[in-house]
Amino acid sequence: MTQEKAAKKRSLLEPIRRRPGLQTLALISPSLFWLVVFFAMPLVIVFIYSFLKRGPYGQIVWEFNLGNYARFFDPLYLKIFARSFKIAGITTLVCFLLGYPLAYWIATRPPKWRNTLLLLLMIPFWTNFLVRTYAWVLILRDTGLINQALMGLGLISEPLPLFGTDLAIIIGLVYGWFPDMVLPCYAAIERLDFSLVEAAQDLYANEVRSFARVIFPLTLPGVIAGSILVFIPSLGAYVTPDLLGGAKSVMIGNVIQSQFLSVRDYPFGSAFSFALMAIMLGATLLYFRTGGRTL
Amino acid sequence: MKDSIAVEIRAVSKRFPGLGGQPEHEVVAVDGVSLQILDGEFFSLLGPSGCGKTTTLRMIAGFELPSAGEIYIHGRRMGLTPPYQRNTNMVFQSYALFPHMTIARNVAFGLEMKKVPKDEVTRRVQEALAMVRLADYGPRKPNQLSGGQQQRVALARALVNRPEVLLLDEPLGALDLKLRKEMQLELKTLQREVGITFVYVTHDQEEALTMSDRIAVMHLGKVLQVGAPTEIYERPACRFVADFIGDTNFMAGVVEGQEGNQVTVRVDGRLSVVVDTEDEFSRGAEVTVAVRPEKIRLLLEPARQACNAMPCQVEQVVYVGTDTRFQVRLSDNVVLAVREQNLLTPEVLAAHHAGDDRQVYAVWACDSGRILLD
Numbered sequence: 001m002t003q004e005k006a007a008k009k010r011s012l013l014e015p016i017r018r019r020p021g022l023q024t025l026a027l028i029s030p031s032l033f034w035l036v037v038f039f040a041m042p043l044v045i046v047f048i049y050s051f052l053k054r055g056p057y058g059q060i061v062w063e064f065n066l067g068n069y070a071r072f073f074d075p076l077y078l079k080i081f082a083r084s085f086k087i088a089g090i091t092t093l094v095c096f097l098l099g100y101p102l103a104y105w106i107a108t109r110p111p112k113w114r115n116t117l118l119l120l121l122m123i124p125f126w127t128n129f130l131v132r133t134y135a136w137v138l139i140l141r142d143t144g145l146i147n148q149a150l151m152g153l154g155l156i157s158e159p160l161p162l163f164g165t166d167l168a169i170i171i172g173l174v175y176g177w178f179p180d181m182v183l184p185c186y187a188a189i190e191r192l193d194f195s196l197v198e199a200a201q202d203l204y205a206n207e208v209r210s211f212a213r214v215i216f217p218l219t220l221p222g223v224i225a226g227s228i229l230v231f232i233p234s235l236g237a238y239v240t241p242d243l244l245g246g247a248k249s250v251m252i253g254n255v256i257q258s259q260f261l262s263v264r265d266y267p268f269g270s271a272f273s274f275a276l277m278a279i280m281l282g283a284t285l286l287y288f289r290t291g292g293r294t295l
Numbered sequence: 296m297k298d299s300i301a302v303e304i305r306a307v308s309k310r311f312p313g314l315g316g317q318p319e320h321e322v323v324a325v326d327g328v329s330l331q332i333l334d335g336e337f338f339s340l341l342g343p344s345g346c347g348k349t350t351t352l353r354m355i356a357g358f359e360l361p362s363a364g365e366i367y368i369h370g371r372r373m374g375l376t377p378p379y380q381r382n383t384n385m386v387f388q389s390y391a392l393f394p395h396m397t398i399a400r401n402v403a404f405g406l407e408m409k410k411v412p413k414d415e416v417t418r419r420v421q422e423a424l425a426m427v428r429l430a431d432y433g434p435r436k437p438n439q440l441s442g443g444q445q446q447r448v449a450l451a452r453a454l455v456n457r458p459e460v461l462l463l464d465e466p467l468g469a470l471d472l473k474l475r476k477e478m479q480l481e482l483k484t485l486q487r488e489v490g491i492t493f494v495y496v497t498h499d500q501e502e503a504l505t506m507s508d509r510i511a512v513m514h515l516g517k518v519l520q521v522g523a524p525t526e527i528y529e530r531p532a533c534r535f536v537a538d539f540i541g542d543t544n545f546m547a548g549v550v551e552g553q554e555g556n557q558v559t560v561r562v563d564g565r566l567s568v569v570v571d572t573e574d575e576f577s578r579g580a581e582v583t584v585a586v587r588p589e590k591i592r593l594l595l596e597p598a599r600q601a602c603n604a605m606p607c608q609v610e611q612v613v614y615v616g617t618d619t620r621f622q623v624r625l626s627d628n629v630v631l632a633v634r635e636q637n638l639l640t641p642e643v644l645a646a647h648h649a650g651d652d653r654q655v656y657a658v659w660a661c662d663s664g665r666i667l668l669d
Contacts, residue, residue, distance in 0.1 A: 193389070193391070195387050195389055195391040196391050196393060196394075198358055198378070198385075198387070198391065199385070199387060199391035199392075199393070200393075200404070201358075201377065201378040201379045202356060202358075202378050202379070202383075202384055202385045202453075203379075203384065203404045203405035203408055203452070203456070204379045204380075204405055204408035204409050204456075205379055205404070205408045206377070206379050209408065210379075213404075214393060217395050218393075218394070218395055
């Protein structure tokens, strides 16, 4: 390239280069565009819908009201909310109880093994989520792997009622969100300075106490991050309860889905979505207020 | 309690499995070390990195268990006793202060674990912080303190428990030189005050000489010499110790003869030196003679009574304020470093400045040299 050409090319970008603000805007504009068009706008639409009314044929009637939010306090829906919280809460707890020890074990292996072990953890998750959830149907149903095996061994005469229960949903959710708990915990434990653990043991703290007083408090941010990552999608889950929960087990996600797809009550579905979002946002803010920041 | 043994290490070895766990890749970090550390002593483990000094310290603390041998603390066999049941405390190289606790909570940790009553904990924590001159820092977090302050907190956190033995793993390594010199004296004073046995690991020979009552010099997992700083410096047991601690001139040679406690060693051609010794050497034995640079004087006249007075040429003169460093050639193969204090201007320095190229004599006493076998 001759010098003249280079000079010409430079001059094209000159006006942008001279103003740092404009340069920043130019650089973030693709992602900004994406976020506005595909994230913020649909949210705004849903938010507006939540204050409107459903017409007799499922169309939107442009009439402002708060009725959709009021319906939310119907005992039927409150019950679904409570049950969803319970299932998501148990899922999070089980993920923690299984995931933290695994994360700890991986983080304390020799460095060259850690990445391999993390890869092994994630390989199953390269398969489609739906396919993996159907696999649980095959395992849990009355004629499934577990029941057939137990009956074949003569341990039970009737199939255990696994499929279609809250237990099945919890199993499915734990399986689905397990890596989301393990990875943040792993990151926190791997960062932990283990000379602090030695210091605790040197100062007369046995294994249990050095865990409670030093290891756990210092890795708590990872546990909380993992819990948020597991709790939120579990609370809004609909594929897992739909496939594994059977007809009786309904969670918030299923209500929202049915409002949009079968009842065709867009405004109520929108209001329900926003109520869920508000609760999660509130809970997250509460966490940052109460102690998240000091960690 | 004086002169009773605080820590006894009996024939302790530590082997670490090497890469892949194959026995041929095994690393011997500590190799048959035996030491007796006296009560109330400031004892240093000195050696280059990888010599096994830190591993030895960690075995006393209980973080590592010996592959062979036994460690006794005040006569009690440690065996498999975990660190939290040993009455030792450690000051870590990285300080290892708990970042999520205040300074006061850090210092209180050991006492709380030992279930000391609350008001006593508060009192002792305050005393310990006052001892390291950080009385007002209790409510702060470790990251609000400077490196030197954190180091003192680590010291208070260990000493507040009144351990039988305090273990220090290069605690001054991360500090800058000036602060390190201050802390060396402070640590030594503190140790005298509290009277607790200190086992101090360092690779800095000057630090070890400054602070220790006794030093064990380690190399490749073995203890080469144990002794007071003067003994280690003046009477090194082997070439490694002489070389590692301070500067030394080495002259390889052959024993010509021995008369009483004086050995004559031919170091190069017609050049012979005379050295005091307590040992017997046979004629023809190959030995190394070591002489410290500050033990040699440069004179313009050969001193008649001097044990060794060698004519030499001055090759280099470096003036460094407190002293002057010379490099002198005795023969084709023998070059010595000489250090003279600038108490008065050394006469050879004055002659050098005046452009006087007269014959110079390197002079040292018989007991200034030392014969080393390896």
